[in-house]
Amino acid sequence: MNNKPLRKIRMFDTTLRDGEQAPGAMLRPEQKITIARQLAKLGVDTIEPGFPISSPGDFAAVQQISREIRTAEICGFARSVKADIDAAVQATADAERRRLHLFLSSSNIHLDFQLRKSREQVLAIAYEMISYARQFVERIEFSPMDATRTGDEFLYEIIETAIRAGASIINIPDTVGYALPDEYGAMFTRVMKNVRGSDKVEFSAHCHNDLGLAVANSLAAIRAGVTHVEVTVNGVGERAGNCSLEELAMAIETRKEALGVETDIRVEHLYETSQMVSRAMSFPIAFNKPIVGRNAFQHEAGIHQDGLLKNRNTYEIMDPEKLGIPRSMIILGKHSGRHAIKHRVGQYGVELNEAQLESLYVSFKEIADKQKVVYDQQLLELVGQAAGRVLE
Numbered sequence: 001m002n003n004k005p006l007r008k009i010r011m012f013d014t015t016l017r018d019g020e021q022a023p024g025a026m027l028r029p030e031q032k033i034t035i036a037r038q039l040a041k042l043g044v045d046t047i048e049p050g051f052p053i054s055s056p057g058d059f060a061a062v063q064q065i066s067r068e069i070r071t072a073e074i075c076g077f078a079r080s081v082k083a084d085i086d087a088a089v090q091a092t093a094d095a096e097r098r099r100l101h102l103f104l105s106s107s108n109i110h111l112d113f114q115l116r117k118s119r120e121q122v123l124a125i126a127y128e129m130i131s132y133a134r135q136f137v138e139r140i141e142f143s144p145m146d147a148t149r150t151g152d153e154f155l156y157e158i159i160e161t162a163i164r165a166g167a168s169i170i171n172i173p174d175t176v177g178y179a180l181p182d183e184y185g186a187m188f189t190r191v192m193k194n195v196r197g198s199d200k201v202e203f204s205a206h207c208h209n210d211l212g213l214a215v216a217n218s219l220a221a222i223r224a225g226v227t228h229v230e231v232t233v234n235g236v237g238e239r240a241g242n243c244s245l246e247e248l249a250m251a252i253e254t255r256k257e258a259l260g261v262e263t264d265i266r267v268e269h270l271y272e273t274s275q276m277v278s279r280a281m282s283f284p285i286a287f288n289k290p291i292v293g294r295n296a297f298q299h300e301a302g303i304h305q306d307g308l309l310k311n312r313n314t315y316e317i318m319d320p321e322k323l324g325i326p327r328s329m330i331i332l333g334k335h336s337g338r339h340a341i342k343h344r345v346g347q348y349g350v351e352l353n354e355a356q357l358e359s360l361y362v363s364f365k366e367i368a369d370k371q372k373v374v375y376d377q378q379l380l381e382l383v384g385q386a387a388g389r390v391l392e
C-alpha cells in the first residue's frame, strides 16, 4: 500500500460547451442552468457553460450560471478575437471565480487551410489577444488547437508565447482524437521540461474520443503531471465525443492508489447527472457504456452469477449503489444457472426443494432459448407449475 498523499486532479466540465457541439445535442438556456446546478452538486471544479459570442441564448446562459453557481469556477470561452473575448468577459463578470479560455490553431494543416495565416502571424495574435484578455481577467487558459498534430518546435514556441503574454493554464488538446496514450503523456513531459516558464503555469488535458482513447489519453496526461482534465458527461461532444467524466472519475476513484491522484467528484451523483444530460440532449446511452450504461452492472453468464451470489467482488470492481445506481441486477437468461434461479425465487420468499428446482430449471431453459430475458413474472408462473408437477 502506497502512503504518499494523493495529488488533486481538477475536473473541468465542458458538457455545456464542447459537449453541446455534438451533432443534434442543442440545449436551451434553462436546460443549461439546470445541468450547471447538477454539475456543481457533482463537485466539478470548473464549468465551461457555453460560447458567449455564439448566440444571445448562450450569452444569457453563461451570464445566469455565472451569477448563480458559487462553488465552481466559471470559464468563458473565446476564439483569440477581441469581440469573443469581450463577450466572454461580460458574460462571466458576476462569477465568484472565473477564467477565460482562449484558443488558436497551431498545426500546419489548420494554419494553411483554416486560418490561412503564417506561424509568425499566429504567434503575434496569441500574444496580443492573451495580453488583451489579461487586462480583464487574471486566470487565462490558452489552448493551441490541434496541438497533437503540431510538432514540438512550434508547439513549444506558441506555449512560450502564451505564457509570456500572461496565460497561467496551458491546455493541450488532442482536438481530433489522434494521439496514443504514450505519445500524449510524453508530449506533456517534453513540454514541461523544454518550455520556458512552464514551471509557473498549470497544465490541462483535453481529449477527443475518435479512436476510443480519450480516457486512456487523459490518464496518461495525469501520469505526466497535468492538474486539470477537461471532460463531458456521458462523453458527449464533437464526432465521437470527449473524455467521459464518469469514466475518468471512476477510473481515478477505483485505481487512486495506483495513479496517486484523486478528484472532488461526489460519485453518488454520477448516475443521476448522466441521466439528466442524456434526457436533456435526447442522447441515449449505449447499453454497454462503462459506469452508466444499462448493462454496466448486470450479469448474465451462469458462472458469473454464481460467483456474484457468493461474493460480489468476484465480478464487480465498483459498487453500483455508491454511484447512485440501483443494486446491480442479475439478468436471467439462457446463460443463467440453477444457483441464480434459486436465488431469484428466494427473493420472492419461495424455497424450492431439489426436485422442484430441477423441474423449474428445465422449463426455464425452454423459455430462455426463445427470448433474451426471462422476466420475474414468467419465473414465478414457472414456479407455480413446477410445484404442481412435483406434487402430482
Ligand code: KIV
Pocket (backbone or CB within 6 Å): 018, 103, 143, 145, 146, 171, 173, 174, 175, 176, 206, 208
Ligand atoms: O478540441 C479542441 O481543440 C477544443 C479546444 C477549443 C480546446 O475544444
Ligand code: ZN
Pocket (backbone or CB within 6 Å): 018, 173, 175, 206, 208, 242
Ligand atoms: Zn474539444
